[in-house]
Amino acid sequence: MAGIKDVAALAGVSISTVSYVMSGKRSIGEATKKRVLEAARQLGYMPNAQARFLRGEPTKVLALSSPLHEYTDYSNYAVFFFSLAMRAKRYGYDILLLMHEYGDQELTRVASSGMVDGILLLDVAMCDARADVAKTLNLPVVAVGYPSNSDGIYSVDLDFERMGREAMERAYALGHRHVLIVGTEGTAYDDGSNYLVRFRDTATKKGDDLGVSVLFKPSTGYSRDDVNLMLDEALSEEPGISLIICQTNAVHITNLLAALQARGLKVPEDVSVLAACTYGLGSLPRRVDEMPMMPKETCSRAVDLMMEVLQSKRNDVGHVELLPSRYQARGTVAAH
Secondary structure: OOOHHHHHHHHOOOHHHHHHHHHOOOOOOHHHHHHHHHHHHHHOOOOHHHHHHHOOOOOOEEEEEOOOOOOOOHHHHHHHHHHHHHHHHHOOOEEEEEOOOOHHHHHHHHHHHOOOOEEEEOOOEOOOHHHHHHOOOOOOEEEEOOOOOOOOOEEEEEOHHHHHHHHHHHHHHOOOOEEEEEEEEHHHHHOOEHHHHHHHHHHHHHHHHHOOEEEEEEEOOOOHHHHHHHHHHHHHHOOOOOEEEEOOOHHHHHHHHHHHHHOOOOOOOOOEEEEEOOOOHHHOOOOOEEEOOOHHHHHHHHHHHHHHHHOOOOOOOOOEEEEOOOOEOOOOOOOO
16 A cells, blocks of 8 residues: 655655645645645555545544634633543544634635544634634534634533623622723734623623623733733722722732732722633632633533534534533622
8 A cells, every 4th residue: 555655756755745735734836736646646545534534434633723812821721722632532532733823714724634523613702704614614613612603613611791790790789889890901802802702791781780880991911010000090080999800810910919909908898809701810829709711611511512413413503502600709809
């Protein structure tokens, strides 16, 4: 049986060039590509993954599309990635990671290569181009996230809208009438980052319904100077702020607590602090109340759902599963 070395020799190219032509991982000149494909045809060569695909056998590989951005929090990213990988491993599947910024183009390439049985999506936007591309693919696509254009994919996510409503209902019940939501970098909201936008917009609307004034401030940075500047601006605009909700990270929240202390404001006696859409804050020197992301739960369910589809146990594309959030009380939110 002919191998990749035989194809390379007949085509007069390197083994790596044959590999790139077959996988599509790099752009190869049209003339060279034709020469390689003709050599492969003459020799009857077919990469293992493609051969299995044509025989109708599973490749036991899932693609994971997770574009990286300037505002990507790598600590959170790693947790989601490994949660997906470990769950896939339980089913005997490997993960092919796709990190290109233009993830919609990668989906078409990897689907046409026959290298994978299905595609998982991370870092989902409110209106995600990859969800539209999924409608043209002959592969199941499951998103860890809930885009508005979800009719061509399966979606699993934490219910961030419910989380936003519950946060404001709790704030209102405790007597808070002026709330500051501190976001991560503004570009994340401009790009429509699903979980950040859903929580912020729902919390703001629920605040309006309850008569709670909600001020939103995106972060310009997480240093002490950045946090102090943000607090100066927020307290200048709304001196009565009694609850701060942070959609940020451990560094920012640590500096926020220090900045409040420097102003003579006690937590939670003077100002309550709540973290939302965050992860892993339980190890902070001063732990804060948190409505965390739940990567293990959402990622495990997404892989389980993918397996159900691959095993023909369901065919209800467009299905959305929203998991309930949970509140972890640690003593930084109190009645006002």
